[in-house]
Amino acid sequence: MKYGMAKPEMNGTRRAQPTPRGATHLLRAVLCAGTFTLLSANALAITKDQAKRIYDRIAGVPATDAQLTTMAGGTANAAAQLATQDPAFYNNTVRNMATPWTNRDQTVFAPLNDYTATVIGMVRDNIPFNTLLSADIIYTADAAAGVPAYSNSNNDMYEALDTDGADLKMHLQQKVQSAVTGLPTAATAGVLTTRASAYAFFMDGTNRRMYRFTMMNHLCADLQTIPDITRPPDRIRQDVTRSPGGDSGLFLNNCIECHSSMDPMAQAFAYYNYSYNVAADPTGAAGSIVYTAGQVQPKYFINNTNFPQGYVTPDDSWANRMRGGVNSLLGWDIAANPSGSGSGAKSLGSELEGSTAFASCQVSRVFKYVCLRAPSTTADTTQVNTMTASFKSGGYSLRQVFIDAAVYCTAGM
């Protein structure tokens, strides 16, 4: 028996220990919630209980009694709109949703950084979320926050905002990323080229990590969910052995199913690296992003004798081999880029964020965050599809997705 999580007694059996008070209240609340889901709420004027749940799910903190009273007189949509004005929505809800995207361990317990701040800012300002991976944009602290200035070689500004418990809704300001970081405009790719992203995904390795985590975080598609052994392997680099341990069967049945699509995509990052002093700063905390226009990073050529006949990266051109095969189901925007190819991270970001999978991923994630469940019925699936369509046609407002999800999941209370 978990403390505070009592199960209902069954068939007259009794628990050996008395029910803790918290558990009693919890159980009561659950039962009450169940009762109210059976009731049909007025489609326009919501109840105070529905208002409370909407506010709780979006802001994560309770509304005041006055706020609940006000919301109860209006629509669910208006209540949700009000909840998104609570600073806690940005400081907690959006931040904690975005934080795992920004580090290799995918932990939510990571300091605020420029990647997370940019996501928060874009939600606050209703910046079309389909520019997340391509725009020349970044969010930094305003002067009133009284924190250290942005630095390419540390995270002090954002950690100070953390320490100060700063109201992120108030103190984040939109900036031109290239002006802040010094990257060429053409080299910016939204959150992908923030310092935190570079620290997590350009540090060491072969830059394939940036592709994998971007797919995972923004298309909800980790590599093992999008294998396709039928894609041509011509762009797989030399460092991928075609005969692991002397068995090319492994390559032909396993390695190829990811690398054939991944390597031509990860080529978009060929000019990026994360530079740090290995001896003095082994964790790379004081490192910074590096961009070498026109010059492929040496990491693209490591272990080049593993398969000398492999692909030698000449530039940062990329090709989306998933335009064909089973992963064409990710819904690529062919009209926006008929060739399915391009050069550099910015155009790759556009390719990814233009896909249906990108929109669906953001909506599904918010749905789960607000409804506390993955889509579990055909009605849920229909709702997610509807919200995805609205997301795409309505200017990619992620804030509106929170609102729509809260309205849907609290209806009928």
Place this chain on the structure above:
Amino acid sequence: MNFKYISSLRLVGLGAVLSLAVTACGGGGAPTTATGATAPTGSANAYTGPAAATADVQAFAVNFWANVRVQNRCGQCHNATSPAQMPNFARSDDVNLAYAQANTVVNLQQPSTSLIVTKVSGGHNCWLADPNACGEILTTWISNWAGASVGGTGTQVQLKPPPAQNVGSSKNFPASTANFQATVYPLLTQYCSKCHAPDAATPQSPYFASSDINQAYQYAIPKMNLNTPISSRFVSRMAVDQHNCWTVCGTMVTDAGVTTVGPASSSAGIFLAAIKNFAGMVPTTAVDASLVNSQALTLAQGTIASGANRFDSNVIAKYEFQTGTGLVAYDTSGVDPSADLSLSGSVSWAGGWGITVGAGGKAQASTSSSKKIHDLIEATGEYTVEAWVAPALVAADKSYMVSYSGGDTLRNFTLGQTNQNYDYLMRSSGSDLNGMPQLATPTAATVLQATLQHVVLTYDPVNGRQIYVNGVSTNVTDPQKGGSIANWDDTFALVLGNEVSSDRSWQGLIKFVAIHDRALTAPQILQNFNAGVGQRFFLLFNVAATTGVSQGYVMFTGAQYDSASYLFTSPTFISLDSTVKPDNVVIKGMRIGINGNIPTVGQAYSTLDTTVTAANYTAAGQLLSKVGTVIAIQSGPLTDQFFLSFDQLGSKTHVTTEPTPIAIAPSYPPMAAAVGVRTFAQINATLSKLTGVPTTNAAVMQTYTTVQQQLPVDPTLESFSSANQVGIAQLSIQYCNTAVNTPTLVQALFGVPSITSAVFGATGTAAGTTTVSNALAARVVGTGLTSQPPAIAVSGELITMIGKLCTSSACTTQARAQAVAAAACAAAFGGSEMLIN
């Protein structure tokens, strides 16, 4: 084979540098040194005839004639006396006459194609059990002769057109799923659907066990081979990988090129039977007439390209592992005595030449035959160990690949592996008898990769030990330079894949090992690395009819890569008609076909889009792509027949269409509870909002930092644990304690101006008890919310609790009263009224 034409084009070595001159062999190359102590084991009378007339005769005498004229080899018959079998190149009376005869049976430009080699390899009086081993030894002797004569730059390759063959018929997957559904599909749904189905608890792609038959078929096709069912992935996954078998997995054995699976009742056997059933229902059909194809050929119908350009002049033991069957791997160095290796334990022959060493396996020579290694190296005071290996593991501790030793504590030299480092142990005047301290590649460099690598250890007194990987020095410096190896022991044995004491097991693939009695120079090592390993062929795919280019071919360098695949590299458009200069030949979407089928996997040239132009065409042809690819073996290297298929070749086109992918129907988890819990940051913010204590308060921040990761991370009820509740209790106590001690917050939170010693009364029955309880309850429960418990009920619980606390310890001091107030606060705010989201 019908060689209608032998091109004057010759490829020099593996670099495929073409030359029009017949006799020029290319310049440069490393200098050669004849191996000194190559004493045949058979009896041969001391030579008393005329001296060698020329330097080439001398090279012949030292490298070839001295080895073959003995009685237990060619000298038994091809002698000058009896039976004086012609050509008597092994005659012992006159080396110059023997030389003249030998020139009729050797090809110094391409030793492996010499008549004497092909005849002996074909079974003509080999003095060993394996005719191929004799052929390799003869090749080595001829190569050494040629190297000594012409500078060792390598052999010449003459391109030979393959016979004209059209693409054969084959079995192709039917569009209907009916046969699949009746044969293989039931096995998949019964045994694989717990993972390989989209609605599995933990779905694992590919979904060939999907409940949607169309989807399952789509994913299953690449895993089945209708032409050679035993090559199906479903079969090898059971028999080789032992992957989740539902009964005994079964085994797959290849012997003398024939692969079998057994027993029939095993998982692999059952799969094989089902796929055979499926294949039996599918008729053999002619190749699609609409395809734009080349003509076809097998690997053996290509022009041999391997064996060129190695520097082997000082080799004293060499293993190429070509036998492919039995328990002996022959030493083909040609230096007697042959230190042949006996295979024991988990050692199997690998396709494309090599042995696969499993846990506990080893290949070991006798101590007597190994003695030559000691003797010859002691004579020069330097040596080289060269190997092509593919480690199966990158986590290994003191695993030995090549060792010349007497046990785990006594050795002359050893090439070993520790994780991703190569280790080099060697006995010398600067080491102990176990060859320690060892030399190793740097850990950070992770030089050792689980792929085929060329590893070379060298030693000479000046430079000490050196380690080269893939032709490049690892630049590790030997602290024992200047030592001596005079203390080597001649009673040790050469062993591969383990220690002679069998306690240093190494796992992986060994494709080649050579020991030289000289320290190879860096250029020589690079030369041997570039020469590669294994037998390669120039495969000429005839496209003359389609392109209209006289004797036009797309030429690949092809080889059996390992037991599972072929390697295809350097596709080149070339005409063997030297008067032709092709122009404007469009080549798009090239695919490699096998046995009438075009595999879906590994088609690296399907994106090819290029044009052969006169401007880019040279005598060596026009390279179409720099990348190589591997294509899965089907029936085996002896019978697999290859062809090329094109989306466009010249003016002829074929539109390749991909199957339309089938969308995966959504699967649903069990319906979760409609409510959940606040997560860590939400709890922190909520407690701050309820108490009025800012989250930045030092005390609460410290507690929050401590318990942050103990608080709920997942908002679902199902994941809530008692540890979460403990963390919530700690944090709420800290918030409430801080609030109690913050006078400005007391009135709003507790409903009283201050928490005095009188607020609860001594036993908790004063009016303040109800006031405080009501205030806390109202704050956490709110008003008018039917989803929350009644405030009066919560207040009642708090009143009872305060009473109990003041009864157990009288609330007569302010400190006690504050403690009780904080406890009531924490009880109210740390419960489900706050937590439920």
